[in-house]
Amino acid sequence: MSPLKPSAKALVPFVSVDHMMKLIHHIGAEEMLRGIADYIEADFKRWELFDKTPRVASHSEKGVIELMPTSDGDVYGFKYVNGHPSNTADGLQTVTAFGLLADVATGYPVLLSEMTLLTALRTAATSAFVARLLAPKGAHVMAMIGNGAQSEFQSLAMKAIAGIDEVRLYDIDPKATAKCAANLARHGLKVVICDTAQEAMLGAQIITTCTADKQYATILTDNMVGAGVHINAIGGDCPGKTELAPAILHRAEIFVEYPEQTRIEGEIQQLEATHPVTEIWQVATGQAAGRRDDKQITLFDSVGFAIEDFSALRFVRDQLDSTGLFHALDLLADPDDPRDLFGMLQRAKP
Numbered sequence: 620m621s622p623l624k625p626s627a628k629a630l631v632p633f634v635s636v637d638h639m640m641k642l643i644h645h646i647g648a649e650e651m652l653r654g655i656a657d658y659i660e661a662d663f664k665r666w667e668l669f670d671k672t673p674r675v676a677s678h679s680e681k682g683v684i685e686l687m688p689t690s691d692g693d694v695y696g697f698k699y700v701n702g703h704p705s706n707t708a709d710g711l712q713t714v715t716a717f718g719l720l721a722d723v724a725t726g727y728p729v730l731l732s733e734m735t736l737l738t739a740l741r742t743a744a745t746s747a748f749v750a751r752l753l754a755p756k757g758a759h760v761m762a763m764i765g766n767g768a769q770s771e772f773q774s775l776a777m778k779a780i781a782g783i784d785e786v787r788l789y790d791i792d793p794k795a796t797a798k799c800a801a802n803l804a805r806h807g808l809k810v811v812i813c814d815t816a817q818e819a820m821l822g823a824q825i826i827t828t829c830t831a832d833k834q835y836a837t838i839l840t841d842n843m844v845g846a847g848v849h850i851n852a853i854g855g856d857c858p859g860k861t862e863l864a865p866a867i868l869h870r871a872e873i874f875v876e877y878p879e880q881t882r883i884e885g886e887i888q889q890l891e892a893t894h895p896v897t898e899i900w901q902v903a904t905g906q907a908a909g910r911r912d913d914k915q916i917t918l919f920d921s922v923g924f925a926i927e928d929f930s931a932l933r934f935v936r937d938q939l940d941s942t943g944l945f946h947a948l949d950l951l952a953d954p955d956d957p958r959d960l961f962g963m964l965q966r967a968k969p
């Protein structure tokens with residue numbers, strides 16, 4: 620069965636968590652991060668032809684559940700994702716996800732995939748692709764503030780794509796930092812455990828904030844941020860949930876994925892709606908300038924946009940034929956006579 624088009628029997632390729640892990644090991648984590656970043660870059664360069672909408676969010680006291688749809692006209696995709704910062708206290712993850720691609724011509728799904736691992740990969744690949752565009756020349760040290768589920772992926776992507784060779788870790792929970800440091804051992808990065816966020820930022824040209832708290836938090840204050848750094852702000856991605864002091868935003872040149880969504884969810888929800896921002900796709904295509912000089916603070920106000928998930932799913936779909944790492948899922952009722960759905964049901968009567 621080709622996974623690229625709906626099959627005659629309408630079996631849908633399904634990439635389970637187990638298959639995704641096997642795929643990552645088969646390709647290699649860093650190689651896969653580079654591959655996904657290439658797909659993201661290719662899709663950002665054809666940004667204008669995509670259907671785009673801010674994600675559809677359902678907020679509750681403890682978290683948010685979101686749907687993230689997009690289409691390039693040939694293929695439609697969406698991701699289901701949650702964000703529940705208090706989950707880890709109950710042994711559950713903050714972020715989990717799954718996603719789907721469908722053939723626009725028939726509406727039939729062509730891929731269903733786990734996306735918890737894939738979201739970590741695509742978020743990290745996007746961060747590193749953006750850092751490659753905006754970080755100061757020769758950047759090689761990153762402060763990694765927040766050492767939870769995303770942190771190793773962020774670190775490895777910055778190594779594989781943006782030239783980082785040292786990560787300086789800080790988390791309010793030393794157990795998270797110890798876990799991250801142990802996981803990053805033997806991955807070719809110098810790993811430094813730090814006791815404060817300030818210490819983590821010493822000598823860092825890239826500062827990644829990736830904390831989870833369902834409130835306006837201040838992970839970075841204005842006086843902590845020196846000239847010339849690139850800030851990769853990942854954790855502020857919901858209304859009422861930010862990581863940076865507003866004064867930093869006023870000193871920085873701000874780059875975003877999709878302004879209509881970022882103004883609702885990103886760090887810039889703290890600013891006037893008219894505050895200027897630059898869209899990353901325009902930097903990728905050369906229509907807008909990236910970093911102007913080595914004194915400028917560049918800020919990637921990342922919230923995660925549907926096109927990045929679409930790119931990541933496209934990458935996974937393109938590996939299925941060569942790896943066979945999927946189950947054929949009986950997801951769609953597809954009678955031989957398309958108008959005889961009831962007949963199909965009757966014939967299946969035990």
Ligand code: NAD
Pocket residue numbers: 702704707713714738742764765766767768769770789790791792795829830831832836837838852853854855856921922923924
């Ligand atoms: P996680 O819960 O696994 O880890 C978060 C870590 O932040 C925890 O270890 C926690 O101890 C630490 N932390 C909390 N407050 C802190 C503080 N003040 N200083 C230092 N550390 C602190 O969560 P995760 O899956 O790693 O996700 C991190 C954040 O990234 C979440 O807010 C999530 O919503 C966001 N996220 C964004 C994107 C995107 O595309 N922008 C994608 C995925 C996740």
